Amino acid sequence: MEHMALQAQMNPHFIFNCLNSIQQYIFSQDILTANKYLSGFSRLIRETLQHSSKPLITIGQxxxxxxxxxxxxxxxxxxxxxxxxxxxxxxxxxxxxxPPMVIQPYAENSMRHGLRHKTSGKGLITIAIRKTDDGLTITVEDNGIGRSEAARYKTIEHIEYQSRG
Known part of the structure; x- marks a missing residue:
């Protein structure tokens, strides 16, 4: 039950940021981008609700x-x-x-801790799903600032929410 409860939660900070981004596109009268963002956001919410009720989903999903x-x-x-x-x-x-949403928290951590404070070059998140003799190996990598630098930022920033990832 705890696993299902965690799956059903989408980071409230992420939802707030999405809605804020949509609002900014509307204020700047970039209706095309606002619509694109809103469509993607609604799809993500729908998929979250659909997947959170299932114990397993396909790799494709x-x-x-x-x-x-x-x-x-x-x-x-x-x-x-x-x-x-x-x-x-x-x-x-x-x-x-x-299990649903098993990879997303790691991708979110790459964004939040690895890429958010990156100042030079474009950020990159790479997710690889490989078959092994024992099952699957899933790797999430980023070219962000690194763990030690991210830990330094973590100690000086205000924590807005308790991460479930």
């Missing part, structure tokens, strides 16, 4: 969810980041199942 999430983050950060999701071609994305 998780990849779609991650793509939607990271596309919104890319819009929010004004294209200062890129992402790539690479699934081993030997994995059938429609028949291999994993």
């Amino acid at each position: 998780e990849v779609s969810y991650l793509s939607t999430y990271l596309t919104l983050e890319k819009l929010r950060f004004k294209d200062k980041m890129e992402f790539s999701i690479d699934v081993d071609p030997t994995i059938n994305q429609h028949t291999v199942y994993i």
Whole structure:
């Protein structure tokens, strides 16, 4: 039950940031981008609600969810980041199942701790899903500021919410 409760939670800070971004696009009369952002946000909310009621989803569904999430983050950060999701071609994305929202918290941590304070160059998040003898290996990497630098920022910033990731 605790696992299901955690899956059903979407970071309130992320929701606030999305709504704030949509509001800024409306204020600046960038209706096309506001509509694009709102469409992606509504899709993400719908997928979150659908997936949180299931114990397992397909790799394909998780990849779609991650793509939607990271596309919104890319819009929010004004294209200062890129992402790539690479699934081993030997994995059938429609028949291999994993718990829902198991990868997203790591991608969110890459954004929040790795890329947010990056000042030079474009940020990159790479997600790789590989088949191994024991099952699957999922790797989330970023080219952000690194753990020691992120820890330094963490000690001087106000914590707005308790992360569930």
